[in-house]
Amino acid sequence: MRGRSLPKRDAGVGTMHRFVSSFLVPFVVFCGLTAPRSLSAQDANRDALRLLVAEPLPEGSIGQSPASFYSPDNLYEYMDGGADIFVLYGVKTMLHLEAKVGTVDVTVDIFDMGSPNAAFGMYAAERSPEYDFIAMGVEGYRNKGILNFVQGRYYIKLAGFGDGADAVLESWGKSLSARMGSDTALPEMLSHLPSHHRKPHSEQYIPNEPLGHSFLGPAYVASYEFNGQESKLIVTVAENESNARERLKQLGDHFSKTGECAAAPDIEAGAIRGKNSFEGTFVAKVQGHLLLLGLESDCRQSTSSSRSSRESPLMLWRGERLSDLEDA
């Protein structure tokens, strides 16, 4: 016996069915296809950072989760008290990635400092002249389980844990450096600073309040050593010459208040010298839009006379002009 013919479906149900499903299915498909775009942050800086850790990762590392990003506002969530100095130096965004190679754990932190100056400044703030330096990017250093270097506007800090971690970090460093391009020059100003008796790896760039004085910022700083006496050369970049002279005056006022300060015409017209008990002896002058300050802390001198004719880095330097700085 053949079955009865089946009743036709209700037309009303069919129309609604048709309408809803003709809308819903494309909607779902559309959502599925557009979803990938909404997942990625739109920030161009972050995209650039992401490219640096795009697959394939060095040594076949496997990312433990997608890279996370931190902005100046929430950097403290990752580094707590360690974040403040990065914010001070003007960090724009930061990429953090945990990866694994065999039994080695790698932590990759890349700070986009916004400019090569700021990146170098941040790098130099954390470096000490006695570190074990390597040629990577502009410069880098390493120690057991860490490798830090600076290149372009990025400050890279790598940490590794496990047997063979150091070799893995080296590989990571090279890979990142290659991906960052060829911007491996030190900030230009530093090459103008006198090189004799300069302590290697002592250069710094301090944007805010060098030595605790806002009128000195931003400044390039380098340490010098001669005859066992250390001194610092601080080159403050002012807006223009009159601003530089204004800052010179502020410097002079500070030393007048806290110690002594007088004109030093024997060095140059407009130059000043002086000292106080906690900062030491100084000599300062203006060159173009730059304020040049030489500072010697007094610890070793038995006579603190600033008119001493002993050879000291300050005295050696005072006669020179910093080369080619007019156009810097």
Next chain:
Amino acid sequence: MARRRVSWQVWLRRIAQAGFAFVFLYVFLQAEYRPINRTGGHVKFFFLLDPLVMISSWLASHQMASGLLLSLVILGLTVLFGRWFCGWMCPFGALHNLITSLRKGTAKEKIATDGYSRWQKANYYLLGAILVAAFMGINLAGWFDPFAFLYRSATLVIYPALNDGAAWIFGRIYQHDPHIGSFKVISISEPVYEFLRRTVLSNAQPYFYGTVLIAVVFIAVVLLNLYRVRFWCRYICPLGALLGVAGKNPLVQIKRKEDACNTCRVCVVDCQGGADPEATERWKPAECFYCWNCQSACPHEALTFSIRVPGGKE
């Protein structure tokens, strides 16, 4: 409607669904970052079974990860016995099955909607699009594959929401520190939460961007089951389509006792796959999930599934 006794085959199917769903959950939880006790890579288990992943990655790269040969077993079994995978193994399908069972409505309404619809061709077209795209090097399978969809939704939306919800509830209890007489409620709630944290919940929950869209799509897909039975499985799932193609002529087929059947069409009610069990000659093996609901529902016990040579006479 009076609750009927459900057949043992349906019970067996439910147990299998629950079992594989549990395996999926277990494997999902194993994927969490635990620095001291590292666990192995059994997470891939479901993806290795997946013939859609195998075929689309082979089309795109002309290479195949050796583990994916496991999926050939699934494919082979489907060719032989039909689309049992959808009814018994797929954890995403089990979820849809569960939500579908929450539907309200009379048998008459369900008869009108639960049967075969031409829209069930949609997932075959989607499968075609995915395979063509794969051949061109574009991976769409990752978006529509049921395991990928479920895993992604679970990782980005469900699990974080669960963790947050649990933290909020137990956090509120902790903060208010309620007492019943001199008995502190937190002396029970805290150990319970600690146990959950150590077993099921996450220790350090990462948060993700762009999850709103995933949440919306997931919820929409799940709620669509209230509109049509196993909406995703019938109309969207490309893996289901692939298995449907493979299972067009299975050895296990539906069999109707003509003299017992009075064409009441109750067998259509709650038919999972939309395979039209009401008439043997119109039954669509490619759509049948072998859920046995039809056999269980038939008041005259007119339906059963048995091994037969395809195309041959009874």
Next chain:
Amino acid sequence: MNDGSRREFLKACALIGAAMKLGPFAGQEALAATTGPALSIAHFRSSPVGADAIAAEARRLTQEAVTGLGGMGRFVSKGDVVWIKPNIGWNRVPEQAATTNPDVVATLVSLSYQAGARRVIVSDNSCNPSVACFARSGIQQAAQKAGAECFTMEDRKFRKTSLNGKALPAWKLYGDVLGVNKFINVPIVKHHGLCKATLGMKNLMGVAGGQRNRFHQDLTNTLVDLATFIRPTLVVMDAIRVLTANGPVGGNLADVKRKDTVAAGTDQVAIDAFGATLLGYKPQEIGYVMEGHARRLGTVDFESLKPRRIEVG
């Protein structure tokens, strides 16, 4: 013990007993008035090399420092619930001196149990992601091996607490800490980019939740507010390795120096003053130490407490 000091001792016990009823950690003044110095400094004469030797050194120094104060029994009594708060702030290994030496922590756990503690909990609100910090610092493993409960903190348990401080009227502090009897602060001595040094009082920040970067707006007063509220029963200062530059995060072994010292004390200001000297600072240079002194939380002149100095090894 002769009759005079026995009477003193019993009087002190009664004082402590009364103080316990006042609330957690209270009775510090009573403790300080009991027998024993307010500060002891244990120093290892040599600087052993090798993980096992340094671990043994850490255990020995911790024991000697606590013994120098009169033993753990002076601080922990039978049935106490003790919270040991080391620095587990950073995802660093012990050699990098960013976190407290795990053997110092483990020794304190053991000593607490020996003194009769019912429960010993070791935890900290880490700065870097906590699961990693607890593991890599070695503290979780060491603490659990010694029998302590050591788990990461949970956001949901921070309770808004009135501190009535100068800079901090109220702040979210960890609920579980507020419920224990005894609190042992176990910092490691480190340079700090913002406040020159992080010592004991700064270490107390690990009890606080919320957006702690707001503390930096007035760190001096905030730390003293916190220290005034949470008066630890005991401070044990890890100076076996100290971080001399690029703190608090550190990382570079070149910034780590061996000082082979563990100090223990009941005066928060004095022990911090001592710790500052190990980094080459004058105690007067550290703002919150001077503020603590000004508010009579303790004395910056730690020598005046006649610290017991113990040379070992």
